Amino acid sequence: MAENTPGTDTPATPASNVPDKPALEGLEAALTRRWLEEGTYRFNRETTREQVYSIDTPPPTASGSLHVGHMFSYTQTDVLARFQRMNGKNVFYPMGWDDNGLPTERRVQNYFGVRCDPKTPYDAGYRPPASPAKNQRDFDVVSRRNFIELCEELAVEDEKVFENLFQTLGLSVDWNLSYRTIDNHSRAVSQRAFLDNLAAGDAYMAEAPTLWDVTFRTAVAQAELEDRDVAGAYYRYPFFAEDGTKVFIETTRPELLAACAALVANPDDERYQPLFGKKVTSPLFGVEVEVRAHPLAKADKGSGIAMVCTFGDLTDVTWWRELQLPTRAIVGRDGRILGDTPEWITTEEGRESYAKIAGKTVFSAKEGVVAMLAEIGLLDGEPKKIMHPVNFFEKGDKPLEVVTSRQWYIRNGGRDEDRRERLISRGKEIEFHPAFMRSRYDNWISGLNGDWLVSRQRFFGVPVPVWYPLDADANPDYDHPILPTADMLPVDPAADAAPGFPEDRRNAPGGFIGDADVLDTWATSSLTPQIVGGWGQDEDLFAKVYPFDLRPQGHDIIRTWLFSSAVRADALQESAPWKHAAISGWILDPDRKKMSKSKGNVVVPNDVLDAYGADAVRYWAASAKLGADTAYEIAQMKIGRRLAIKLLNASKFVLNLGATDADVITGATDVATNPLDRAVLAQLADVVRQSTSAFEKYDYAKALQITESFFWHFTDDYVELIKDRAYGAAGDAEQASVLAALATTLDSLLRLFAPFLPFATEEVWSWWRTGSVHRASWPAAVEVNDGDTTMLATVGAALGGIRKAKSEAKVKQRTQVLSATVTADAAQAAQLRAGLGDLTAAANALDLTVAEDTGGLAVSDVVLAPAEEPVQA
Numbered sequence: 001m002a003e004n005t006p007g008t009d010t011p012a013t014p015a016s017n018v019p020d021k022p023a024l025e026g027l028e029a030a031l032t033r034r035w036l037e038e039g040t041y042r043f044n045r046e047t048t049r050e051q052v053y054s055i056d057t058p059p060p061t062a063s064g065s066l067h068v069g070h071m072f073s074y075t076q077t078d079v080l081a082r083f084q085r086m087n088g089k090n091v092f093y094p095m096g097w098d099d100n101g102l103p104t105e106r107r108v109q110n111y112f113g114v115r116c117d118p119k120t121p122y123d124a125g126y127r128p129p130a131s132p133a134k135n136q137r138d139f140d141v142v143s144r145r146n147f148i149e150l151c152e153e154l155a156v157e158d159e160k161v162f163e164n165l166f167q168t169l170g171l172s173v174d175w176n177l178s179y180r181t182i183d184n185h186s187r188a189v190s191q192r193a194f195l196d197n198l199a200a201g202d203a204y205m206a207e208a209p210t211l212w213d214v215t216f217r218t219a220v221a222q223a224e225l226e227d228r229d230v231a232g233a234y235y236r237y238p239f240f241a242e243d244g245t246k247v248f249i250e251t252t253r254p255e256l257l258a259a260c261a262a263l264v265a266n267p268d269d270e271r272y273q274p275l276f277g278k279k280v281t282s283p284l285f286g287v288e289v290e291v292r293a294h295p296l297a298k299a300d301k302g303s304g305i306a307m308v309c310t311f312g313d314l315t316d317v318t319w320w321r322e323l324q325l326p327t328r329a330i331v332g333r334d335g336r337i338l339g340d341t342p343e344w345i346t347t348e349e350g351r352e353s354y355a356k357i358a359g360k361t362v363f364s365a366k367e368g369v370v371a372m373l374a375e376i377g378l379l380d381g382e383p384k385k386i387m388h389p390v391n392f393f394e395k396g397d398k399p400l401e402v403v404t405s406r407q408w409y410i411r412n413g414g415r416d417e418d419r420r421e422r423l424i425s426r427g428k429e430i431e432f433h434p435a436f437m438r439s440r441y442d443n444w445i446s447g448l449n450g451d452w453l454v455s456r457q458r459f460f461g462v463p464v465p466v467w468y469p470l471d472a473d474a475n476p477d478y479d480h481p482i483l484p485t486a487d488m489l490p491v492d493p494a495a496d497a498a499p500g501f502p503e504d505r506r507n508a509p510g511g512f513i514g515d516a517d518v519l520d521t522w523a524t525s526s527l528t529p530q531i532v533g534g535w536g537q538d539e540d541l542f543a544k545v546y547p548f549d550l551r552p553q554g555h556d557i558i559r560t561w562l563f564s565s566a567v568r569a570d571a572l573q574e575s576a577p578w579k580h581a582a583i584s585g586w587i588l589d590p591d592r593k594k595m596s597k598s599k600g601n602v603v604v605p606n607d608v609l610d611a612y613g614a615d616a617v618r619y620w621a622a623s624a625k626l627g628a629d630t631a632y633e634i635a636q637m638k639i640g641r642r643l644a645i646k647l648l649n650a651s652k653f654v655l656n657l658g659a660t661d662a663d664v665i666t667g668a669t670d671v672a673t674n675p676l677d678r679a680v681l682a683q684l685a686d687v688v689r690q691s692t693s694a695f696e697k698y699d700y701a702k703a704l705q706i707t708e709s710f711f712w713h714f715t716d717d718y719v720e721l722i723k724d725r726a727y728g729a730a731g732d733a734e735q736a737s738v739l740a741a742l743a744t745t746l747d748s749l750l751r752l753f754a755p756f757l758p759f760a761t762e763e764v765w766s767w768w769r770t771g772s773v774h775r776a777s778w779p780a781a782v783e784v785n786d787g788d789t790t791m792l793a794t795v796g797a798a799l800g801g802i803r804k805a806k807s808e809a810k811v812k813q814r815t816q817v818l819s820a821t822v823t824a825d826a827a828q829a830a831q832l833r834a835g836l837g838d839l840t841a842a843a844n845a846l847d848l849t850v851a852e853d854t855g856g857l858a859v860s861d862v863v864l865a866p867a868e869e870p871v872q873a
Contacts, residue, residue, distance in 0.1 A: 018655050018767045022648035024613045024641070027759040032167045040772050041085070041172040043092050047544055053089035054545035055081060056529050056578060057173070058553050058561075059096030059181060061103050062158045066165055068603045068617075068632055073584040075621035077552040078171045079700045080582065082755035084549075085172065086778040092545050094177035094532045095166070099155045101521035102216070102395055104182070105460040108151050114140045116147035116459035118494030118516060144492055147460055151182055165605055170614045170758040172774065179532055181524050182462070187490035189531045190524040191465040193572055194410075194454075195483060202411045202571045203454075205478060209310070209317045210453060212403045213393040214335025218457040219407055220393045220400060221520060222414075222450065223560040230390045230399070233383035234302060237373050239263060239280040239289075247272075247280050247291075248380060250302030252388065254373070255337070255365035256309035258285050258345060258354055261325040265305040267293035272305050283378050284369070285354060286347040292323050311402030313391070314449065331401050333457075337365045362401070406478070408455035408464060408517070412567045414448035426566050429576035430551075433698040434627040437555060437583040441566075444559040452567065454523045461518030465491050467498035474509045482512060486536070526564035529577045551578040555585065555627060582698055585629040592631070603632060615757040616641035622756050625701045643708060644760040647753065650715040651764040654742050657726040658735075661768050663743035669784050674725070674734060675834040676795065677741035680718050682787020683710065684745050688779050691752055700755070707752040714745060717796030724841035748779040794828045794857065795835040801859030802843045809864055816865040817845035824850070824857040 035041060055077065060070060085091045109115060113132020122143040128150065133139055142150070159180075166173065179186060197203035211220040235254045238246035249263065260282050265272035275291040282289060296315060297306055308319045310328045319325065332338050341354045353372060357365040373379040391400045413420030424445055432438040455464055465484050468476035482498045484491045493514025497503040505511030524531075529548050534541040547569070553561055562581060569577035586594040608617055612634075619640025624630040665671065665681070672678050687710045694702040718741075724730065725738045747769075754761040754773045765773035802820060806813055820843075822832055829852045832839065840848050 018652050022652050022763070024615065024644055024648070024760065027763055028168045028170070028609075028614050031759055031762050032170075035172075035772070035774075036167075036175070038772070040774055041091070041093065041174050043174045043177060044090050045541070045544075047090045049544050051088075051090045052092055052544050052549075053081075053084040054092040054533070054548040054550070055094070056532070056548045056551045056565075057094055057096065059098040059179075059525070059528065060162060061101070062097040062099045062155050062162060062180075066162060066605050067587075068605055068608065069587040071169055071605050071608075071617055072587050072621045072624070072630065073552065073554060074166065074171060075169065075618045076584055076624075076626065076700065077550075077582065078169075078173075079618075079622050079755045080550065080552075080695075080698065082172055082758065082774060083695045083700070083703075083778065085774065086751065086754065086776065088777065091172075091174075092177070093173050094179070095163075095171075095173045095175065096179045096181060096528060096532060097155060097159050097162070098181045098521075098525060099151055099158075100181040100186070100461055100524050102458070104151055104155075105458065108147065108154055108460075109136070109139065111154055112140075112150050113138075114142050114147065114150065116144055117141050118144045118459055118463075118492070120146075122146060122495060143495060144459060144463070145495060148182060151460070152180065155180060155182075165609075168609055168614055169605070170618060172758070177532065181521075181528075181531070184490055185537070186524060186527075186531050187462045188537075189527055189535060190462045190519060191484075191489045191491065192486060192536055193527055193530065193568060194519065194523070195465060195486075197410055197568075197571055198483070200571065203408060204411075205406060205408050207404060207406045209320070209402050210405045210407055211314075211391065211393075211400045212333060212405070213396045213398070213400055214333070215396055215398050216393065216458070217333055219405065219453055219455060220396075221453045221522070222448065223452075223522065223564070224394050225391050225400070226394045227389040228392050229387050231385065232388050232390075233385050235370060235373075235383050236303065236380040237283055237378045238380070239282055239307075241275065241280050242278065247275065247305065248303045249305055249307045250384075251307050251312075252386070253309065253312045253366070254369045255357070255362050256312050256330065257282060257307070257369055258287075258337075258342065258357070259309040259311075259328045259330045260287065260289055260307050261310050261320065261328050262289050262308045262323065263291045263305050264294045264297045264308050264319055264323070265291065266297040266299045267295060269297070269299040269304055271299075283376075284372055285345050285350040287344055287350065292319075292325075294319055294323060310404075313402065317402060318449070327404060329404050331362060331403060333403055333405070335398070335401060336361055407453050408519075409451040410454050410523070410567065411571075412448065412452040412563075413445055414450040414452070420445055420448070423563075423566060423570060426570050426576045430566075430578060431580045433580060433582045434625070437558065437581070437627055440555065440558045441563060444563055452564065454520045455517040456520050457516075458518050461521065462490070462524050463492045463494065464515040464517045464519060465489065465493065466515040467493050467501075467512045468515070469498075470507070470509060470511050470513055472509050474507065474511075476513050481515075522560055522564045525561055526568045529565065529569065530572070535572075546573070546577075547575055548578040550580045550582060552582040552584065555583045558583070580698065583627050585624065585627055588629055588631050590631070594629075608634070608637060612637045612641045613644065613759070615644040615760050618756055618758075619643060619704075622700055622704050626698060640757075643711075644757050646715065647711070647749075647757065647760045648764060650711075650719065651746060651750075651767070653719065654746050655768055657723070657739070657742060659739050659743040659746060659768075661743065661747075663736075663739045664747045665740050665744045665782050669740075669782060671740045672737050672784070674737045674741075674838075675788070676718070676721065676791060676838050677737045678784045678787040679789065679791035679835075680714065680741055680745060680787075681782055682784040683713075683789045683792060684748055685781035685783060685787075686789055688748060688752070688781040692778065703752075704756050707749070707756075711749055711753075713792060713796065714749070717799065718745075718792055721795060721799060721835070721838040721842045725838065729841070730837065744782060748782075751776060751779040788831060788834075791831040791835060794824070794831040795839050797857050798822045798824075798832055798839055798859060799842055801857070802845070802862065805859060805862040806864065809862075811864060814844055817843050817848070818863040818865055819847040819849070820845060820862040821849045821851055821860050822857070823853045823855070823860065825854055826852050828857055 112128035120143045122145045232252045234250040236250045279288045357368045427441045467482040498512040616637045620636040691703040722738045725734045728735045750761045832850045
C-alpha cells in the first residue's frame with residue numbers, strides 16, 4: 001500500500017511555536033480547511049482488503065434538519081474511525097444522503113410547488129415557479145424524472161449545510177466518497193438487486209392482504225408499523241343461529257360487519273363448541289357465515305367469540321389464511337366503504353343497509369352501522385369505552401386499514417423457516433456492540449409473520465424495474481414480466497418504453513404497460529454497502545471494502561435498516577454485510593424522553609457548537625457507551641470544554657519547560673533515571689494498554705475515562721512536582737530525565753486524546769511536531785519494568801496534604817515549609833523517600849520527615865515560615 005500522508009512520527013525538531021494565549025476559538029474552521037486541503041482523511045485506493053477498515057455510514061435524511069442526536073451518534077462512529085486510522089488501517093469512511101422517501105418528497109413538493117406524476121412527459125427545460133402556489137391543488141405537475149432533478153437540485157443546498165456541520169464537528173469522513181440514495185448510481189444498484197432477487201426467486205408478486213395507509217395511499221411493511229394507544233369502544237350486538245338464538249359478539253369495528261367472513265371461538269370454549277361448523281346470520285346485512293374454531297381466539301376477551309372480517313386487523317388475516325375463509329373486502333384504498341354492493345349481500349334489506357354506508361369513511365360508516373343497530377334494538381347496552389393499541393404507519397396520522405392488493409415482496413424468512421434460521425445465523429456472524437443488542441435482531445426475525453413488502457404506491461422513489469405485456473384485450477400478463485438488461489439501468493417503466501416496444505405501444509392491446517409502483521425506501525437503504533462499495537460497477541473496490549467492518553446505527557432501526565441489509569446481503573452475496581455493528585442509544589430530554597423532530601424537543605447543533613466548541617460536544621458524546629440512552633447534558637459539555645482548554649494550557653506549560661520532540665522516548669528508557677519519571681512512564685504504559693484494549697472492544701467511553709483520569713494526575717501532580725528539576729535545578733541528568741518523561745507523556749496523551757478531541761490535539765501537535773496527529777500512529781506502551789505505577793498517586797497525595805495545610809493556614813502556596821512529617825505505610829513510605837527531592841521542591845520545604853505507620857497516608861506537624869502577608873478568606 002502507498003504511504004498514508006501527510007503525517008510523521010519522526011522528530012524534525014521544528015522551532016517550538018507555542019502561542020502566548022492558546023484558545024479553542026477558530027480551530028474548527030482553520031483545521032477543517034487544512035485537513036481538506038491536505039487530504040488527511042482520504043481513502044487510498046492502492047490497498048488490500050486486509051489493510052482496510054470500511055464503515056457503512058448511516059446516510060442522514062438530507063431533507064430534514066440535524067439535531068444533537070446526530071452529533072451524538074456520528075461522533076461515536078468517528079471516534080472509532082480515528083482509532084482505526086491511527087492503528088494503521090486505511091479507513092474507508094464515506095457519507096451518503098438519504099433523499100429517497102416521503103420526507104424528501106414532501107420537502108420538494110412544498111419548496112418548489114410541484115407534484116410528481118409519472119405519466120407526465122419529461123420536460124428537459126422545465127423550471128419551477130418563482131414562488132410556489134399556496135394551494136397544493138395548484139402545484140405544477142411534473143414527470144418523475146423532473147421531480148428527481150429538482151430533488152437533486154435542492155439536495156445540493158441541503159447537503160452543504162449538513163456537510164459544513166459535520167465538518168465543524170470534526171468527522172474524519174472522506175468527502176470524496178459521497179452518494180445520494182436517489183442518484184443514478186443508487187437507483188441502478190437498487191434495481192439490479194431487485195432483478196437479481198427476482199431471478200433467484202427471492203422476489204415475487206402476490207395479491208394478498210396488505211397494510212394500507214389511506215392518507216399516503218400506499219402499502220406499509222411490517223417494519224414500518226408502530227402501535228399507538230387510541231380511544232375506542234366495544235359494541236355488542238348479536239348474530240342469529242339457525243334456531244333464532246342470539247350469538248353476541250363484541251367488536252371495536254362494527255363498520256366492517258358487512259365484511260364478516262366467519263365467527264371464531266377458541267376450540268376449548270365449551271360455550272361455543274355446539275356451534276362449530278354451523279351457520280349464523282349477520283344482522284342488518286343478512287349474510288350467513290360459519291362458526292369456526294381457532295386457538296388464537298381468546299375466551300376471556302369480550303364475549304369470547306370474534307367476528308372475522310376481511311380485514312379488520314392482522315389477526316383477521318391470520319384467521320382468513322389458516323381457516324381458508326372467503327375474501328369479503330369492503331374498504332377501498334381511499335379509506336372509504338366501496339360504492340358497489342358486494343355480491344354476497346343478497347337480501348333487499350341487506351342491500352338497503354349497505355347503501356346507507358357506501359362511499360363513507362370508515363369513521364362515518366361506524367356511526368351509520370351503530371345507528372342502524374340501535375334503531376332496530378340490536379345494540380346491546382352502551383358501548384364500553386377503552387384505550388387500545390392500533391397499528392399506524394410510523395409517518396402517518398390515521399389507523400391503517402388492511403386491503404387486498406397486488407404487491408411485490410422479498411423473502412425475508414417470514415414464511416420460510418429455513419431462511420429464518422439462516423438469517424439468524426447471519427446475525428451470529430456480526431459482532432454486536434453492545435452484545436445484548438443481538439437479541440433485538442433475533443427477536444425481530446422470530447416475530448415475523450410475512451415476507452417483506454417492498455412495493456409502494458408513491459410517485460417519488462426508485463421505480464420497480466418491470467413492464468408487463470398486454471393481451472389482445474389490453475389486460476396485463478403479470479406472470480410474464482418484461483425485464484431490462486443490466487446496461488439499461490436505471491430505468492423508469494412509467495416513462496421508458498419496454499425493451500422491444502416503441503412508446504406508442506404503451507397501454508395498447510398487444511403492447512405493454514409499465515409497473516407504476518416504486519420500491520420501499522428501505523429497499524434501497526438496505527443496499528448502502530453495495531451502493532458505496534461499487535457493487536456491479538467497481539468490483540475491484542468492492543472486493544477491498546466488502547464485507548464492511550462496521551455498521552454504526554441506532555437501536556430503533558435494527559428491525560428495519562440492519563435486518564433488511566442482512567436480508568439483501570444474504571441473498572446477493574451469501575454473507576453478512578459487516579463484521580461489527582455499533583449500536584448507539586437515544587438522546588433524552590430533561591424529562592427522559594427521546595429527542596426527535598416529531599416530538600418537537602430537539603436542540604439545534606449549531607447553538608451548542610458555537611457555545612462550547614466541537615471538542616466539548618464530542619467529549620459529551622464519547623462519554624456515553626454504545627447502546628446507552630443518554631441525557632442531553634450541557635454540564636458534560638462544559639467539562640469537555642474545560643478538558644480541551646486544560647490540554648492546550650498544560651501542553652503549553654510542558655513545552656515551555658523545555659520538552660521537545662527530540663526528548664520523546666522511542667526506544668530504550670535509560671535517559672529516564674529518576675524514580676518518579678520512571679513511575680509516570682510506567683503508569684502511562686498501563687494507560688496505553690488499557691485504552692487500546694478498550695478501543696479494541698469498541699468501548700471508547702472507557703478509553704476516554706482512563707486517559708482523562710491519568711491526564712489530570714499528570715497535570716495536577718506530576719507537572720507540579722517536577723518543575724524544579726525541569727528548570728535544571730538538580731543538574732543536567734535529572735533535567736534530561738524529566739524532559740524525556742514530559743515529552744513522552746505529552747506525545748502519548750495527544751495521540752490518546754486525538755480520537756475524542758481532534759481540534760485541541762491537532763493544535764498542540766502543530767506547536768512541536770510535523771504533519772498531523774491524526775496520521776500519526778496510535779501510541780505504543782513504553783515499557784519501564786521497574787517503574788512503580790502507584791508512586792505518583794502517593795507523592796501527589798503528600799503534596800496535596802501540604803497544600804491543604806497552607807490553605808487552612810490562609811497563606812500563599814509559595815510559603816516556605818520549615819518542617820513537616822508525612823506518615824504512611826511501609827510501601828508508601830518507600831515511594832515517598834524515592835520522590836522526596838521533588839516533593840520537597842514542589843512544597844518549598846526545608847525539612848520533610850517520612851515516618852512509617854499503618855494508619856494511612858497523613859501530613860502532620862506542618863511548621864510554616866512567617867507569612868509575607870495574610871491570605872484573605
